[in-house]
């Protein structure tokens with residue numbers, strides 16, 4: 458069974474992810490975060506057979522959206538709508554499953570206002586001329602813990618906004634505290650609880666959301682009176698940096714998902730992220746060169762292994778038994794890595810150890826190898842369980858061989874099939 462932070466996950470998993478603020482194109486930092494979540498969810502579902510329900514919020518009203526809409530002349534609603542559609546298109550291009558529930562802030566204003574009311578009724582708010590704030594000082598003085606994600610050494614002297622009063626022509630919704638819009642932190646506490654009630658199995662976000670966002674989300678849930686741990690497991694995906702810097706427009710190192718997909722396939726990007734420990738910071742660049750090389754290693758192994766007959770073990774029984782034993786060992790190692798904390802990158806290394814053993818067997822297995830067929834089949838299935846799809850290779854191979862055999866037959870009949878052979882060669886090199 459799968460354990461996170463030492464405790465077992467149930468068969469039906471509720472998973473909430475902090476979604477994007479939609480005011481610009483999705484960049485590679487988003488790609489790493491959401492591909493990581495998709496990979497972990499895929500392992501839960503395909504490897505452990507868990508049923509995951511994934512909810513994600515969409516921040517479709519916020520300061521950044523308002524200021525970008527002032528610059529562009531587009532209305533905040535139109536800007537958010539366009540960027541949201543673009544975000545989900547990019548995520549689909551990366552092979553990420555669409556969330557089971559997408560929770561848009563502007564569509565669930567009542568839910569958010571009701572949650573603020575819950576906190577307000579318990580006395581953890583104060584008002585200013587700007588709006589309604591969370592009373593962090595009182596929260597800490599009442600003995601509630603604050604500082605799970607980053608220890609604090611003093612009682613905070615300021616709170617954070619729960620409800621911001623609208624200024625000028627800013628978009629606004631009516632509330633008991635005046636017309637305005639919600640603060641950012643309250644969205645997630647209210648919407649995650651709306652989706653799953655007062656206890657959630659997994660709450661995910663990028664590493665930069667630990668503090669203060671997740672700290673404040675948690676404080677709000679406690680202030681609203683949630684008894685049990687509000688979130689059982691926090692999942693934080695590591696940062697992606699470029700040459701040591703966080704990706705940002707101002708540093709001119711912003712690579713959009715669309716730009717990256719012109720240079721790399723979705724599978725290469727997914728592999729690059731999967732090869733790196735998902736909680737750790739990752740630097741863009743070196744991993745991509747490595748991912749391409751690793752992909753070639755997988756493809757070339759499967760290519761060789763799938764061209765060997767599967768049934769006749771051939772004369773080299775010792776080599777056959779060596780590979781069969783390596784396969785048993787790899788399966789156990791992969792399970793051990795995944796079942797305790799979803800260590801996908803270490804599990805992948807065991808798959809590559811197995812591929813090396815498999816490659817050694819291909820040199821002596823011209824007559825056939827049952828262990829090699831089993832190894833290739835395991836490699837394809839375990840990579841698929843990690844969200845890395847190499848399944849089409851076998852089908853391509855059958856198709857390719859069929860076309861090549863037909864071309865050979867036609868050539869023997871005197872037909873000019875040079876073009877067909879050239880296309881076959883191209884297809885072979887692409888694979």
Ligand SMILES: [Zn+2]
Nearest residue numbers: 475476645670
């Ligand atoms: Zn959030």
